[in-house]
Amino acid sequence: MTTPRTLYDKIWDAHVVVPQEDGVSVIYIDRHLVHEVTSPQAFEGLRTAGRQVRRPEATLAVADHNVPTTDRAHGIADEESRIQIETLEQNCKDFGVEYLDMSDIRQGIVHVSGPEQGFTLPGATIVCGDSHTSTHGAFGALAFGIGTSEVEHVLATQTLVAAKSKNMRVNVTGDLPVGVTAKDLALAIIGEIGTAGGTGYVIEYAGDTIEKLSMEGRMTLCNLTIEGGARSGLIAPDQKTFDYVQGRPRAPKAGQWETAVKIWSQLYSDPDAHFDREITLKADEIAPQVTWGTSPENVLPITAVVPNPAEVADAAHKAAMERALQYMGIEAGAPLTSLKVDRVFIGSCTNGRIEDLRAAAAIAEGRKVAPHVGAMVVPGSGLVKEQAEAEGLDKIFIEAGFEWREPGCSMCLAMNADKLKPGERCASTSNRNFEGRQGRGGRTHLVSPGMAVAAAIAGHLADVRDYN
Amino acid sequence: MEKFNKLTGVAAPLNLINIDTDMIIPKQFLKTIKRSGLGVHLFDEMRYDDAGNEVADFVLNKPQYREAKILVAGDNFGCGSSREHAPWAIADFGIRCVIAPSFADIFYNNCFKNGILPIALPQEQVDLLMDDAARGANAILEIDLDSQTIKGPDGGTISFEIDPFRKHCLLNGLDEVGLTLQKQDKIAEFEAARENAQPWL
Ligand code: SF4
Numbered sequence: 001m002t003t004p005r006t007l008y009d010k011i012w013d014a015h016v017v018v019p020q021e022d023g024v025s026v027i028y029i030d031r032h033l034v035h036e037v038t039s040p041q042a043f044e045g046l047r048t049a050g051r052q053v054r055r056p057e058a059t060l061a062v063a064d065h066n067v068p069t070t071d072r073a074h075g076i077a078d079e080e081s082r083i084q085i086e087t088l089e090q091n092c093k094d095f096g097v098e099y100l101d102m103s104d105i106r107q108g109i110v111h112v113s114g115p116e117q118g119f120t121l122p123g124a125t126i127v128c129g130d131s132h133t134s135t136h137g138a139f140g141a142l143a144f145g146i147g148t149s150e151v152e153h154v155l156a157t158q159t160l161v162a163a164k165s166k167n168m169r170v171n172v173t174g175d176l177p178v179g180v181t182a183k184d185l186a187l188a189i190i191g192e193i194g195t196a197g198g199t200g201y202v203i204e205y206a207g208d209t210i211e212k213l214s215m216e217g218r219m220t221l222c223n224l225t226i227e228g229g230a231r232s233g234l235i236a237p238d239q240k241t242f243d244y245v246q247g248r249p250r251a252p253k254a255g256q257w258e259t260a261v262k263i264w265s266q267l268y269s270d271p272d273a274h275f276d277r278e279i280t281l282k283a284d285e286i287a288p289q290v291t292w293g294t295s296p297e298n299v300l301p302i303t304a305v306v307p308n309p310a311e312v313a314d315a316a317h318k319a320a321m322e323r324a325l326q327y328m329g330i331e332a333g334a335p336l337t338s339l340k341v342d343r344v345f346i347g348s349c350t351n352g353r354i355e356d357l358r359a360a361a362a363i364a365e366g367r368k369v370a371p372h373v374g375a376m377v378v379p380g381s382g383l384v385k386e387q388a389e390a391e392g393l394d395k396i397f398i399e400a401g402f403e404w405r406e407p408g409c410s411m412c413l414a415m416n417a418d419k420l421k422p423g424e425r426c427a428s429t430s431n432r433n434f435e436g437r438q439g440r441g442g443r444t445h446l447v448s449p450g451m452a453v454a455a456a457i458a459g460h461l462a463d464v465r466d467y468n
Numbered sequence: 469m470e471k472f473n474k475l476t477g478v479a480a481p482l483n484l485i486n487i488d489t490d491m492i493i494p495k496q497f498l499k500t501i502k503r504s505g506l507g508v509h510l511f512d513e514m515r516y517d518d519a520g521n522e523v524a525d526f527v528l529n530k531p532q533y534r535e536a537k538i539l540v541a542g543d544n545f546g547c548g549s550s551r552e553h554a555p556w557a558i559a560d561f562g563i564r565c566v567i568a569p570s571f572a573d574i575f576y577n578n579c580f581k582n583g584i585l586p587i588a589l590p591q592e593q594v595d596l597l598m599d600d601a602a603r604g605a606n607a608i609l610e611i612d613l614d615s616q617t618i619k620g621p622d623g624g625t626i627s628f629e630i631d632p633f634r635k636h637c638l639l640n641g642l643d644e645v646g647l648t649l650q651k652q653d654k655i656a657e658f659e660a661a662r663e664n665a666q667p668w669l
Contacts, residue, residue, distance in 0.1 A: 017651070017655055018651055018654050021633065022632040022633035022636065023631040023632060023633055026648060026654070026655075028658055028659075030669050037551070038552065040501035040502075041502065044501070044502075045645075051649075065498075078499075080499035081499055121668075121669070129552075130549070130550055146574065147550055147555075147574060147577060147581060148552040149581035149582070150577070150578075150581070152645060153644060153645050156645045156648075157648045157649060157655065161633070161644060165573075195486060196543065196547065199544070199571075199573055229544070229547065229572065229573070231573050231574060251668075252668035260668060263665075263666065295486050295488075316483075316542055316543065319485075320484065320485050320542075323484070413495050413549075414495060415496070415499065432490070432548060434488045434490040435488075435490065436494055440494070440518070
């Protein structure tokens with residue numbers, strides 16, 4: 001009898017090239033996504049050592065972090081950003097890697113464009129010099145972020161030297177209430193396990209709630225796995241996954257498709273597989289979530305008040321909380337819905353997909369952004385933008401007072417011109433509320449797309465359920 | 469990669485939990501296409517005010533810590549993005565060892581590629597080292613990778629864990645890409661089998 005294995009065990013085993021030596025294995029990498037920020041030094045390393053890219057066809061590059069989201073006809077004004085993007089373009093040319101440039105309709109945030117192109121496939125190992133690579137786990141792919149030295153390693157060898165992680169399973173059962181999304185679920189999980197709760201683990205999400213999530217919802221959930229400390233999130237692929245993948249440019253073609261689905265259908269955790277840690281959540285107990293502090297674990301239901309450090313026993317956590325309240329400019333005991341926002345950002349690899357924009361538009365339709373709020377919608381890719389425009393979502397947003405932008409990372413990390421000014425408060429659908437993340441001194445509250453629109457309309461953090 | 473064997477120096481205390489990579493090196497410095505020169509921007513937003521002047525009471529601006537070679541920090545150090553600019557900035561400043569109760573996985577990995585030794589220790593031991601570090605130049609720490617020990621200023625020794633492969637690479641300053649390329653035959657074998665079974669990959 002074979003030992004029961006988890007989904008992670010199965011994918012790992014299938015990719016071991018040279019087994020366990022000194023606690024690490026050489027594992028094969030099927031797919032490599034590359035963007036402009038974490039790759040220049042890696043290509044430079046190849047050049048210096050006179051090395052080639054081992055499998056250019058397994059590599060896909062796209063510029064996303066630095067690209068402007070306003071009129072692109074005049075190129076990139078910021079010189080450093082321009083150089084970084086030109087460097088990527090040149091590197092792709094020199095090493096024979098496919099590159100989606102800024103004028104390409106397929107250009108977008110790596111974690112949006114990859115799945116759209118069918119580059120993301122079940123059972124594959126996928127890496128990118130970006131921590132939110134965990135997103136692709138939604139397809140039952142083992143996907144994780146790596147540093148630039150590892151980017152170079154993968155480019156040169158198509159492998160990584162890695163130690164196996166432990167297995168964790170998060171079970172979620174029941175129906176998510178109206179107004180509660182995959183984003184809220186993900187934030188609630190982080191609130192439960194803490195921002196380092198998943199360190200050293202790969203997290204598999206399971207249960208009927210997960211099965212009911214759309215592919216977009218699954219991507220949102222897996223995307224935020226890294227904010228709980230785990231490098232990868234995983235969801236067993238099912239018919240929904242196969243339907244999403246089928247027919248995409250890089251997906252297996254007719255003739256191979258049936259074989260692929262047969263192999264992918266084996267990708268699940270065996271009934272008696274061992275998990276080192278397991279937690280269970282009830283979906284119907286989750287309310288719309290909002291972060292109040294400077295770590296994604298600083299999260300509460302929108303109906304709560306700002307927590308009080310005096311009630312925290314642990315000294316380190318108490319100190320962190322005091323620092324967070326001061327940075328965020330908020331007082332213990334204040335209702336979260338009383339916090340006035342200056343800006344609203346809808347987009348990012350967490351919530352920049354078509355379903356997110358549909359959910360946001362549904363709340364925005366026929367309403368107006370509060371006069372003091374600057375609000376913008378940044379689609380995750382050119383294809384998302386095109387689809388949204390075909391559905392008339394752009395008009396709904398513009399009519400309501402939102403700006404409608406070109407695709408990219410934008411104010412998720414503020415490397416381009418889109419950023420908060422010191423002291424500005426923002427309801428954001430992105431994934432990190434760290435100090436300075438959206439601009440020096442900026443204050444970020446992470447929320448779902450619907451909640452972001454509710455905040456834009458109300459002018460303060462608000463409960464989306466009041467707008468449904 | 470620079471070898472790491474023994475390190476003797478002042479340790480700077482930074483007693484915060486969840487120090488993320490945006491704190492270590494904010495995004496405006498990620499536009500570089502080089503690895504070098506990031507040390508002056510290490511902890512930029514805590515270290516300098518809005519006008520770009522040094523914040524006097526930030527630990528690395530204090531005279532006794534300007535040459536610190538070791539950093540002692542709180543739980544979950546290096547969480548957040550995968551940017552290797554974080555260890556590049558730390559190494560460029562001159563810090564070659566970070567001690568904390570725990571590290572985020574990607575950051576931890578990235579350290580080893582850059583000749584930095586991350587040491588995870590139980591909270592009580594980190595607390596002791598934090599107290600030592602607070603004494604500045606009067607409390608030199610001695611780190612010995614080979615024997616996996618930290619010698620404190622008052623003679624006490626603490627041992628730490630590290631996996632053997634990473635230790636070996638760090639001690640010898642090995643180029644991992646070069647090492648893996650020695651296994652090219654195995655990689656090619658793997659690829660051939662995979663091409664056969666799953667030609668779409
Ligand atoms: S959208 Fe934000 S989190 Fe996602 S890849 Fe871009 S910068 Fe990173």
